[in-house]
Amino acid sequence: MTDLVVEPQHKPLTGVVPVPSDKSITHRALLLAAIAEGESVVVCPHMGEDNRSTLAAIRALGARVSEQGAELRITGTGLLGLTAPAEPIDCGNSGTTMRLLAGVLAAQRFRTVLIGDASLSRRPMARIVGPLRQRGARLEGALDPSRPGDVTAPLEIGPLPAPNVLSALAFESPIASAQVKSALLLSGLWADGNTIVREPVVSRDHTERMLDGLGVPIERVGSVVSLDGHAFSGSLPAFSLTVPGDLSAAAFLLAAASLIPGSEIGVRAVGANPTRAGFVDALRLLGGRVELAPERYELGEPIGAARAGFSELHGATLAGELVARSIDEIPILSALAARARGTTIIADASELRVKESDRLACMAEVLRAFGVGVEETRSGLVIEGRPDGPLSAATVDCCGDHRIAMSAAVLALCADGPCRVLGVDAVATSFPRFAGTMRALGASVRAV
Numbered sequence: 001m002t003d004l005v006v007e008p009q010h011k012p013l014t015g016v017v018p019v020p021s022d023k024s025i026t027h028r029a030l031l032l033a034a035i036a037e038g039e040s041v042v043v044c045p046h047m048g049e050d051n052r053s054t055l056a057a058i059r060a061l062g063a064r065v066s067e068q069g070a071e072l073r074i075t076g077t078g079l080l081g082l083t084a085p086a087e088p089i090d091c092g093n094s095g096t097t098m099r100l101l102a103g104v105l106a107a108q109r110f111r112t113v114l115i116g117d118a119s120l121s122r123r124p125m126a127r128i129v130g131p132l133r134q135r136g137a138r139l140e141g142a143l144d145p146s147r148p149g150d151v152t153a154p155l156e157i158g159p160l161p162a163p164n165v166l167s168a169l170a171f172e173s174p175i176a177s178a179q180v181k182s183a184l185l186l187s188g189l190w191a192d193g194n195t196i197v198r199e200p201v202v203s204r205d206h207t208e209r210m211l212d213g214l215g216v217p218i219e220r221v222g223s224v225v226s227l228d229g230h231a232f233s234g235s236l237p238a239f240s241l242t243v244p245g246d247l248s249a250a251a252f253l254l255a256a257a258s259l260i261p262g263s264e265i266g267v268r269a270v271g272a273n274p275t276r277a278g279f280v281d282a283l284r285l286l287g288g289r290v291e292l293a294p295e296r297y298e299l300g301e302p303i304g305a306a307r308a309g310f311s312e313l314h315g316a317t318l319a320g321e322l323v324a325r326s327i328d329e330i331p332i333l334s335a336l337a338a339r340a341r342g343t344t345i346i347a348d349a350s351e352l353r354v355k356e357s358d359r360l361a362c363m364a365e366v367l368r369a370f371g372v373g374v375e376e377t378r379s380g381l382v383i384e385g386r387p388d389g390p391l392s393a394a395t396v397d398c399c400g401d402h403r404i405a406m407s408a409a410v411l412a413l414c415a416d417g418p419c420r421v422l423g424v425d426a427v428a429t430s431f432p433r434f435a436g437t438m439r440a441l442g443a444s445v446r447a448v
């Protein structure tokens, strides 16, 4: 077990650093390259373990992969060439791997079992199993004792029953979930007819942008997306993509700069997709000084440099579509709210209860440990900021969750003594070089 030891930060954070390649875009690029025709080249620096789970999965399904540094050359099997894996596919800690892969496997004529670690094996899967079954796929999960009616991993998927083709689907998702939407759109590549998904608000749209970039007939109107299965040619071309940096990883660095007086930092070439960049808008609402503007595009994805500097923060209300666009950044936004003057209300975030951990409960514990007043509601947090003087030094548990661990480490910079974040091994799922990157900016963060 690794812990992080963080010293109080008495001098500004400065510098310009890279972050790992965008986790969401990398998952999609690997999966689509695996079913494309011919050799795709995907460049994804500092890939975390979650993406490695997807990489191992596509290898197990018959895609050929050669890896040279950050460059992956992937020879796809075409849509009809995936082969049965020799054993269950281990998705590790990665919900995106399991749910997106389920969409692909639902259309195959062989059986696959998907397993995951203890955290992933607790996560809700009925949200994909239900609609995929509706279009004729065969999926079985384990009954979930904590959520009646839900199922969890292990998931047994396929073989696709007679008539051996998925049907059209019009699905109204009760939650804004890019994983649900993407699983259904990917399965739609093999379906006889349209795939239509409506969400309450638009979730991150990387799958739509990438499919569109590869010539798949996909249309969007508001929060409805439809893929025309009849107009689709039935094959995907190979492609080249340099994946941008992950704004969700950059968020921890931008937040640290916002909290430490005198700081000015930059992060190179991060994804600036507006359905994903709610963190920037939320930080501005809290009074932060942050910039992110698109400079170029790759496969439909805007990319730009991000910058942030110290600013006095104030309380705000974060709710609705802003929360959907910053769903993975709510832990670090809570940490920022802990140093903002006044009250911050976070609402409409009940999805956080079924992420890698119950992020509302876990973040509330972390904030309390640092001496910050916080009330947990059913779907959010009410945080009384403590901007004057340092926070109380603490030893905190991160519930085995990478985003809680990094949020706690950032907050620890503002404490009145050394702090310890326990059991941070999961940081490697998304940001293997987090501690080193913080040190490059001038912080004292050590893994022990």
Ligand code: S3P
Binding pocket: 023, 024, 025, 027, 096, 176, 177, 178, 179, 180, 182, 203, 204, 327, 328, 351
């Ligand atoms: C992701 C979608 C989101 C997000 C996750 C990555 C994706 O999950 O929290 O980290 O890449 O599609 P939900 O679809 O469950 O909201």
